[in-house]
Amino acid sequence: MAATTHTVTNQPPPLTGYDVFAADPALTEGVARYVAEEHLGEVREELGRLGRAAGSAQAQRWGEQANGSPPVLRTHDRYGHRIDEVEFHPAWHRLLGHAVTAGLTDAWSRPHGHVRRTAGFLVWxxxxxxxxxxxSMTHAAVPALRAEPELAAVWEPLLTSRVYDAELRPVARKAGALAGMAMTEKQGGSDVRANTTRAEPLAAAGEYALTGHKWFCSAPMSDAFLVLAQAPGGLTCFLLPRVLPDGTRNAFRIQRLKDKLGNRSNASAEVEFDGHTWARRVGEEGRGVATIIEMVAATRLDCVTASAAVMRQAAAQALHHTAYRAAFGRKLADQPLMRNVLADLALESEAATTVALRLAAAYDSGTERDRAFLRLAVPAAKYWVTKRCTPMVAEALECLGGNGYVEESGLPRLLREAPLNSIWEGAGNVQALDVLRALRREPAALDAYLSEIGTARGADHRLDRAIRGLLTELADLEGIEARARRLAERMALVLQGALLVRYAPPEVADAFCAARLGGDAGAAFGTLPHTLDLAAVVGRARPVVVAE
Structure with missing residues (x-):
């Protein structure tokens, strides 16, 4: 056939060769907002390097390869010895190694550590x-291990190291380490107090032998795992290393890897502890939930951040495609209805990014007020941002038409990834009920939240009305548990609105308040009032590509 029938026209260039950090004003402005002037240049340079790497064709190929070749479980070696190892494509190791080198497992040892790590995590x-x-697991294990200073002294320098050391070796011979988590059991799910894994004390103080089964073990190739088990004194947290101090393998049996909807490059496993599985206690017996609670909060923030990242990449792909693709005589992005859709996607992305950075800054400040604020804001934001991710990515995919439904576009991978963070670290009902728990048990949390949103009162009449409505809901405790999802949603939306009113350009804040708080939009994306400055919202969010 003549080659002329396959001339390629009216197709956008690949979205490569750009700085993912610098191309995102919501992110760059947020970093500048929370990082002190004396550190800002260093942080911008660090995030710019990571942003340019993230926007490179090479890194994008790594992502495609890692997802195209999922991990494989090897239970035995060729001679029949039990090894329980997970093999990954080299691209996975390149991605993980780059992230570790960039400091994405460490928010604990640097000024503004949580803001700079959250921004980097969102980029990469x-x-x-x-x-x-x-x-995320490695980063979040640090505060839990600090409940046992002797263990923290050994493991924290490795977990926060910028050396990616993938070999399974005794901790004394490691230059860097990764941590996983094994909490969930088949009979209990989110109700970890129903766990049946047993922990029997050994002769040496703090040492135990574990027996049981874990239904989900995150990152089973890691060097150590935080697990929950029933000790004589009740549910307790333990650190379980893969390799024992003498160099032998711990009894950590990987039964199978989960066949998941998305997150295909990452291994999630079922694991067995056979009565000879050695572990060290972390914290007091019976205080397992209290020991891991800060780890849970840290990983929930990462759920918000990862969802914001998926949203941003989906919006970036839609904005880029429609800026080049023409139909009916005009570029898609210049057509009023498509502009409405794109502006709505941009709003959702900016709101998610803005709230993630505010939560990170609260972690960095460490004040009593911000700690109380996080107690309510983290589960509310985790509930809402992760819920919004899936429909938002689906709408972005539609902006590419049939091209978006093809794997090569990258949008199907984003769509499969989108629901994960809503499930991970407690699904929607768990987050909504945690909001209620904080309201009932910690009055300071509500005071801190109201103080946060109160700083924006008077700036937008729709936000003011939404705050009054929220206060009315909080005053009515009748049937509050059945309304917990609605309450968490309203709290997250009001918080996002307050932050955008304070920090975003007027056209962004105006559009968000009209659509999300004022009720002046439909349920689907792309139903914003046509009188808004949608062109400015779209122009702000569009990624700019420069020569690689």
Missing amino acids: TQVEAGHGCPL
Whole structure:
């Protein structure tokens, strides 16, 4: 056939060769907002390097390869010895190694550590989301281990190291380490107090032998795992290393890897502890939930951040495609209805990014007020942002038409990834009920939340009306549990609105308040009032590509 029938026209260039950090005003402005002037240049340079790597064709190929070749479980070696190892494509190791080198497992040892790590996590997750799981677990294990200073002294320097050391070796011979988590059991799910895994004390103080089964073990190739088990004194947290101090393998049996909807590059496993599985206690017996609670909060923030990253990449792809693709005589992005859709996607992305950075800044401040604020804001934001991710990505995919439904576009991978963070670290009902728990048990949390949103009162009449409505809901406790999802949603939306009114350009704040708080939009994306400055909202969010 004549080659002329396959002339390619009216197709956008690839979205490569750009700085993912610098191309996102919501992110760059947020970093500048929360990082002190004396550190801002260093942080911008660090995030710019990561942003340019994330926007490179090479990193994008790594993401495609890691997802195209999921991990494989090897239970035995060729001689029949039990090894329980998970093999990954080299691209996975390149992604993970780059992330560790960039400091994405460490928010604890640097000024503004949570803001700079959250921003970096948001940038690098846009390349490939699956390897974010071990990054998140490793980062979040640090506050839990601090309940046992002797263990923290050994493990924290390795967990926060910028050396990616993938070999299974005794901790004394490691230059860097990764941590996983094994909490969930088949009979209990989110109700970890129903766990049946047993922990029997050994002769040495703090040492136990574990027996049981874990239904989900995150990142089973890691060097150590935080697990919950029933000790004589009740549910307790333990650190379970893969390799014992003498160099032998711990009894950590990987039964199978889960066949998941998305997150394909990452391994999630069922694991067995056979009565000879050695572990060290972390914290007091019977205080397992209290010990891991800060780890849970840290990983929930990462759920918000990862969802914001998936949203941003989906919006970036839609904005880029429609800026080049023409139909009916005009570029798609210049057509009023498509502009409405794009502006709505941009709003959702900016709101998610803005709230993620505010939560990170609250972690960095460490004030009593911000700690109380996080107690309510983290589960509310985790509930809402992760819920919005899936429909938002689906709408972005539609902007590419049939091209978006093809794997090569990258949008199907984003769509499969989108629901994960809503499930991980407690699904929607768990988050909504946690909001209620904080309201009932910690009055300071509500005071801090109201103080946060109160700083924006008077700036927008729709936000003011939404705040009054929220206060009315909070005053009515009748049937509050059945309304917990509605309450969490309203709290998250009001918080996002207050932050955008304070910090975003007027056209962004105006559009968000009209659509999300004022009720002046439909349920579907692309139903914003036509009188808004939608062109400015779209122009702000569109990624700019420069020569690689």
